[in-house]
Amino acid sequence: MAGVSTPTPLALYVHIPFCETKCPYCDFNTYAAIEPLMPAYVDALTHEIAAWGAWLGRPALTSVFFGGGTPSYLSPAHLAKLTEAIGAAFAWPSSIEVTAEANPGDCTPEKLRAMRAAGFNRLSIGVQSFDDAELRLLGRRHSADDARAAVRGARAAGFERVSIDLMLGLPGQPLDAWARSIEEAAALDVDHVSVYALTLEGGTPMEADVGRGALPEPDADLAADMYLLAQERLAAAGFAQYEISNWAKGGMTSGHNLAYWEGRPYLGVGPGAHSHLLGGAGLDALGPHGVRFANLKPPRTYIERVSSWQPSGAVSAAALAAAPAVETAEEISAATAEGETMMMGLRLNEGVSDAAFRERFGAGIAERFPGPVAECLELRLLEWDGGRLRLTEGGRLLGNEAFVRFVAAASEASASAAGA
Numbered sequence: 001m002a003g004v005s006t007p008t009p010l011a012l013y014v015h016i017p018f019c020e021t022k023c024p025y026c027d028f029n030t031y032a033a034i035e036p037l038m039p040a041y042v043d044a045l046t047h048e049i050a051a052w053g054a055w056l057g058r059p060a061l062t063s064v065f066f067g068g069g070t071p072s073y074l075s076p077a078h079l080a081k082l083t084e085a086i087g088a089a090f091a092w093p094s095s096i097e098v099t100a101e102a103n104p105g106d107c108t109p110e111k112l113r114a115m116r117a118a119g120f121n122r123l124s125i126g127v128q129s130f131d132d133a134e135l136r137l138l139g140r141r142h143s144a145d146d147a148r149a150a151v152r153g154a155r156a157a158g159f160e161r162v163s164i165d166l167m168l169g170l171p172g173q174p175l176d177a178w179a180r181s182i183e184e185a186a187a188l189d190v191d192h193v194s195v196y197a198l199t200l201e202g203g204t205p206m207e208a209d210v211g212r213g214a215l216p217e218p219d220a221d222l223a224a225d226m227y228l229l230a231q232e233r234l235a236a237a238g239f240a241q242y243e244i245s246n247w248a249k250g251g252m253t254s255g256h257n258l259a260y261w262e263g264r265p266y267l268g269v270g271p272g273a274h275s276h277l278l279g280g281a282g283l284d285a286l287g288p289h290g291v292r293f294a295n296l297k298p299p300r301t302y303i304e305r306v307s308s309w310q311p312s313g314a315v316s317a318a319a320l321a322a323a324p325a326v327e328t329a330e331e332i333s334a335a336t337a338e339g340e341t342m343m344m345g346l347r348l349n350e351g352v353s354d355a356a357f358r359e360r361f362g363a364g365i366a367e368r369f370p371g372p373v374a375e376c377l378e379l380r381l382l383e384w385d386g387g388r389l390r391l392t393e394g395g396r397l398l399g400n401e402a403f404v405r406f407v408a409a410a411s412e413a414s415a416s417a418a419g420a
């Protein structure tokens, strides 16, 4: 194993690929009807966690996030086995945020108490809507009453932090139905709300239904009105928007997701999980902008490949790419890192600090991206605010218009650096 004395702390994502049923709009790497794989999967994941902890020199964790999939679908014993494995493989400060995504239908008092006992202190509940007809359209297994009960149950079980997800822009969803859902969310005993617009992903049953006219095409203008209504109602209820899709009360932002948006290192375990390790203490071979890599997606192949993995030697780009469960790995160039810093950082309401950008990349944002900055200021997508470049209020609805300009400029710079 590498002799690492002070390894860089990182955020840990744990992928749980099981769902009781597959929602018709979902294209995540998740599967229904593979429950017989659960014991072998938990064993393989436990092995992967232990192997990473040893290889990286038992770094400290800044947050843990169990996502999927449906982490709450695992048994209490499996969840406890995984958190124990994490505690053994990594330094786990008691103060960090430990989140599990949960389906409202799984949130029985016993399951919630067991999750709390396993070390989770934050629950992210996939409510999606407080309208039962919309929940049926989305193929969800739960009712609006289940969602209300899940929030109450999470508090009763001692979860200090509770977040809910909602979806807007559903086929045929009227504005007043959305208004009722967002009003109810704003009034609930939760400290965090995520609002996502439905995306019709290629190859999903819902996309096919819209394509053949069985469902109406979602209305983008109406979805924009729904988003503005969410901004207004959540603000009135004391939630501060801190990211394009996220609102928090009392500073209860998602520490784990902030690691992605702020460009901090993270490790993902499980099939299809993504990681980005940065060069630094103990990881000098990775270079300043690090390596991004992703595990292969099929759970069975993942189990076969990872179960006997025994990494050794220095953690380098080549060693990461050769890891048995890793499917893709990319060394990040300075130009790519600059583009990603802008694309991810601009999602945050506070935007990107020019001073921090200059310190990391040796030049200011407008020097590196003169064209995109000038265009986005002209279009009022972006504004300068106290040394930070950020989306304007109106620009938040059109964030992609800004992001694509930075990413295109970064990829041109990356290609010309590679060809130089």
Ligand code: SF4
Pocket: 018, 019, 021, 022, 023, 026, 027, 028, 030, 068, 069, 070, 103, 126
């Ligand atoms: S529960 Fe979540 S991850 Fe599972 S199929 Fe539905 S949307 Fe996808």
